[in-house]
Amino acid sequence: MIELLEARYIYLLVMVLLAIGLYGVLAKTDLVKKVIGLTIFSSAIFLFFIEGSVQAGATAPVIDERGIDPNLYVDPVPHLLILTAIVVGVAVIGVALSLLVRVYRAHGTFDESVIAERLAEADRAAGATSAPDRSPGLPGEDDPGTAPGDGGTA
Amino acid sequence: MIGNYPSVVVRVISTLLGPFIIMFGLYIVAHGHYGPGGGFAGGVFIAVGAILPRLTLPEDIAYHLFPRSLGPLAAGLGMLVFLLIGLAPLLVGAAFLDYAALDIPGMEAARMRYLGILLAEIAIGAAVFGSMLTIFDVLTDEVRR
């Protein structure tokens, strides 16, 4: 039992981190918290990948004076994949944050449920009155003008 | 972004630290062959070194040191250089990005690949630096105005 845990404890811990990240993405209503949950989730996946490259008795894949015996160095391919995945993950976070800033400018809040309610209300109002002065394309853009948020930019 | 940070200690420390962060970034880019590092990490270090003055120093100084146009310029140039490195072997009939095929007298194939890696890392570093700086500039644009 102890040997089994010793060989596999890292899978268990990665699963715990995956669960925390997934909970953040699915259950939190705050959009910034969702992005934080996404970061935690992807970090857990990176850990899992790098765990696959670990080899007993091997060190970092930099060839030194010990020669080029492949058993002395860990597998470099997962390192390359995860290295680029981290950079792309940060670029994705940058895009997500700029979308969030734009959402905040339009609605004055990060709360997902509030935004969804407002969008539904705007849809209903547009459907009931079918006023010609309302632009049909973007119901959310002109919404905070009538319902200002906390510190929002009307 | 915030402009002039009110604390003298923070301003002095960040002014002193900025050049060293950038130098460390350049070292990381250049040292990728022999140790941990390379274009991605080094480009990020340089970007952090360029962002630090924007967070602490007065705006006119910070944006004079690293102008707003630097981000898109570096990103585009980096990408262009990387593409050109890839296209150069096509001229001698080899595959895309096959540095070793370029036949320069006095250079063996391994040496060509070594130099090709170095150039590619520098290009990646410039592209990452420019992209990250651009994202930061765009995100903080509203606060500045």
Add this chain to the structure above:
Amino acid sequence: MIIPLDLLIFLVLIITAVLALSTKDLLAAVALLATYSLFTAILFAGMAAVDVAIVEAALGAGLTGILFIAAIMTTTRRSNPRLEVRRRYVVTPLIVVVIGLLLYASSGLPDRGDPDAPAQQGISVEYLTRSKDDTNTPNVVTALLADYRSMDTLGETLVILTAAMSSVLVLLRRRREDEEPGGPPTASPSAEAVGPDPDPEVGP
């Protein structure tokens, strides 16, 4: 690879992750997220993935935090979400099922550090033996990144460039929409409304 240290770092990771998701102050959540990334970097270094560790330390612990803080200063620092109990009842069983399936699937994975694992037998042996002679580069990850798999890296760089351009496009379109209908009178109060609001909270 030192097991007690690994367990300790994992404990810190779990605590910071839970706290980052539960705290009401977004700036504190970002600080906790940077801590989380830093400890992930230490764990990567412990698994002999030095290149990944340095990238994670620079990007995860450094630049991600800066980007988050920039976005939070432009918007708001407080997070006052509504408690959605109903959603929690749906999400928790779903997560339990997913994690249970993953645990079940992980029983087929090799043990930690097993030299006979399939991942250790494939192409990586070729890369490790040939890299020094082919490219004069002792760091195999760099040789892989910029030579053997440089097409990957080219696409990756293109993705980052596209991300930067799309975030420029996302945020620039709004200003033109602001200025066209309202003109300067509406543009300047909105800038003032944004400016003083986050400053007293975030400033020193």
